[in-house]
Amino acid sequence: MGEGDNIYRSVEILEGIKKHDREILNFVYETYFDQLADFVTNRRGTESDAWDIFQDTMGVIYDYAHQQDFNLDVPFQAFFFTVARKLWFKHYHKSQKESNFTNEILELIPYENTDTLRELMRQQVMARLSLKYIKKLSPTCIQLIKLSNMDMDTSLIAKKLNYLSNQAVYNQRRKCLRKLLNWIKHDPEYQNLTDYERP
Amino acid sequence: MKDLEKFEKYIKGELEEGDLWEFKKSLEVDASLAEEFRLYKITYGPHANKKHQLMYELNDIRQKHTNGKHIWMGWRRVSAIAAGLVILVSIGIGLIKLQHNTSNQALYEQFFVAESASFNVRSATNSLEQPVLDGMQFYELHNYDAAIEMFEKAPNNLMGKLYSGLSMMELGEFKDAATKFEAIIKHNDNLFVDQAEWYQSLCQLRLGNRNNAIESFRKIAEDNGVYKTKAIKILKELNAY
Numbered sequence: 001m002g003e004g005d006n007i008y009r010s011v012e013i014l015e016g017i018k019k020h021d022r023e024i025l026n027f028v029y030e031t032y033f034d035q036l037a038d039f040v041t042n043r044r045g046t047e048s049d050a051w052d053i054f055q056d057t058m059g060v061i062y063d064y065a066h067q068q069d070f071n072l073d074v075p076f077q078a079f080f081f082t083v084a085r086k087l088w089f090k091h092y093h094k095s096q097k098e099s100n101f102t103n104e105i106l107e108l109i110p111y112e113n114t115d116t117l118r119e120l121m122r123q124q125v126m127a128r129l130s131l132k133y134i135k136k137l138s139p140t141c142i143q144l145i146k147l148s149n150m151d152m153d154t155s156l157i158a159k160k161l162n163y164l165s166n167q168a169v170y171n172q173r174r175k176c177l178r179k180l181l182n183w184i185k186h187d188p189e190y191q192n193l194t195d196y197e198r199p
Numbered sequence: 200m201k202d203l204e205k206f207e208k209y210i211k212g213e214l215e216e217g218d219l220w221e222f223k224k225s226l227e228v229d230a231s232l233a234e235e236f237r238l239y240k241i242t243y244g245p246h247a248n249k250k251h252q253l254m255y256e257l258n259d260i261r262q263k264h265t266n267g268k269h270i271w272m273g274w275r276r277v278s279a280i281a282a283g284l285v286i287l288v289s290i291g292i293g294l295i296k297l298q299h300n301t302s303n304q305a306l307y308e309q310f311f312v313a314e315s316a317s318f319n320v321r322s323a324t325n326s327l328e329q330p331v332l333d334g335m336q337f338y339e340l341h342n343y344d345a346a347i348e349m350f351e352k353a354p355n356n357l358m359g360k361l362y363s364g365l366s367m368m369e370l371g372e373f374k375d376a377a378t379k380f381e382a383i384i385k386h387n388d389n390l391f392v393d394q395a396e397w398y399q400s401l402c403q404l405r406l407g408n409r410n411n412a413i414e415s416f417r418k419i420a421e422d423n424g425v426y427k428t429k430a431i432k433i434l435k436e437l438n439a440y
Contacts (some may be wrong), residue, residue, distance in 0.1 A: 020253055022260075029260050055257055062253055066246075123241050127250050130242040134251070139345035143333065149248035160329075174203045181238060 010076035017058065018065035028058070032077070036084055045088070052128070053091065057084040059124035060117070067116075087121060122193055129190055133183040141176035148173055202232065206239045255339060263312070303412075307405040310433050311368065311398075331359040338362050343369045357383055361391045364398060377402035393419075397426040404433075413439045 008016070008027060016024025033054055040050035060083050064070050072079060134142060140161070147157050154166045163169045184190050208214045209222055226233045241247060334349030343366035350356070350363035364379030380399035383391050400415035419430035420440070434440035 017253075020249075020256055022256065025253075025256055026260050029257070029264065033261075033264075051261065055254060058253065058257055059250060062250060123237075126238055126241045127247065128254065130247065131251050131254050135340060135342060139337065139342065139348065142337070142340065142342065142345065145243065146248070146336065149244060149251075151245050170204075170207075174207075177203060177239075177243060181235070181242060184238060184242065 010072055010074075010079070013076045014061070014065050014072050017062055025058075028080070029054075032080055032084075036081075039081075039085070040088060043088070045091075049088075049091065053084055053088050056087050056121070056124045056128060059127055060087070060120045063120045063123060064116075083117070083121075086117065090121065125189060125193060126184065129184045129187050130180065133180050133187075136183070137176055137180060140172075141179070144169070144173050144176055145180070202235065203239070206236055209236075210240070210244070303404050303407055303409060306433060306436055307401055309436075310429060311401050311405075328353040328356050328359070331356050331362075334359060334362060338366055341369075343367075357386060357391055361394060361398075364395070364402075368398065368402065373402040373405045377406070393424040393426055396424075397429070400430075409437070413437055 008024065013024055013028060015021075017028070033050070036054055036057075037047055037050040040053060041047060045053075057080060061080065074082075134145060137145070144157065144161065147160065148154075152160075154169050157163070158166055158169045161169070163172065205214070205218075205222055209219070214222055226236060330349045330352035334346045334353075337343070337346035337349060346366045347363050347370075350359040350366070353359045360379045360383050364376040364383075367373070367376035367379065377399050380395040380402065383395035384399065386392075396415065396419055400412050400419065403409075403412035403415060413434065416430045416434050416437070417439070419426050420434060431440055
């Protein structure tokens with residue numbers, strides 16, 4: 001699909017992703033996921049791999065969109081697939097599913113502010129892992145982290161969750177966070193994050 | 200992960216000047232500390248929260264889109280089972296019942312679409328009880344056990360009852376779910392009767408109570424509610440329309 005076929009301008013899509021606009025998110029999924037899944041499955045990946053790559057691509061684009069000095073100067077489609085392909089080849093390289101993979105294809109990618117992209121990719125993998133493990137915490141921990149993430153005042157959290165003091169909230173939150181961060185650190189995907197540091 | 204307290208204080212700007220200098224210096228020279236701090240910032244905080252929200256929204260969109268594919272997969276599986284049953288039917292009439300159950304399950308999978316909490320929360324009044332709001336959050340996180348636990352804290356709240364039932368359906372507890380929906384239907388004077396009737400009928404179908412389910416779907420099809428079209432469609436699938 002060319003840019004002209006899109007019902008949204010690239011900048012509108014980027015802005016929509018930034019604002020969690022459901023219509024835009026739906027549009028991106030409907031327009032690009034199948035293409036991405038074809039790309040991945042044609043290269044010995046699975047649909048589940050494709051879904052991970054799609055989420056990571058959206059996460060990276062989301063972070064780009066939040067950077068103050070970021071201007072999208074290529075069509076969204078090109079941007080999306082540049083990030084997606086880069087993520088896929090990192091994933092692919094890491095899983096060593098194809099021994100004859102070379103870096104050649106990466107050089108074809110025109111759109112790459114290398115350091116930023118690498119950093120955002122790493123951050124996205126960490127974000128995805130954090131989500132994966134947050135779900136495994138106890139309901140109390142989930143709620144505590146969620147409320148804290150919402151920037152709720154500690155005394156309010158204490159009141160809401162029946163803690164006797166702010167200090168009790170701090171202690172419990174640290175306990176939950178420590179568990180969460182340790183789980184992430186022991187995940188094989190986290191331990192392979194250095195892959196994203198290579199060009 | 201020993202430095203959580205320092206991380207928290209640094210982010211909140213609460214480190215004293217000496218500690219602040221020392222912490223910044225440590226970040227420069229200690230790569231593992233810097234990495235832990237980076238992980239901490241990505242995992243925890245308002246931006247992490249927004250990003251997680253984005254991931255949930257994407258998952259929700261995917262779930263809605265893949266429902267169709269699952270139906271196809273489900274039907275392919277069901278067709279294979281059904282074909283096998285045709286051969287085996289002479290062995291005993293009991294197998295016919297099994298075939299019925301299988302098609303009930305397939306129909307259930309075809310018609311059960313997980314309800315999003317966000318729409319109902321937005322449309323509800325501000326008087327929603329806190330445990331219900333908390334339960335909705337767990338429901339959106341697909342943490343159905345925790346959601347049910349929260350909804351139980353507000354046993355008279357009808358929206359809580361509805362989502363408690365939906366959580367139970369997600370967990371495969373169809374009998375308990377049907378009871379929740381039944382209570383909403385009996386209450387009658389509320390906004391959730393249509394949904395409760397629809398999901399209660401689906402539970403009956405999934406439990407193998409085909410005749411009860413058909414009766415309920417017929418009632419929905421006769422009314423002019425939001426599930427009328429779906430009810431007619433499922434009745435046609437059940438050869439009962």
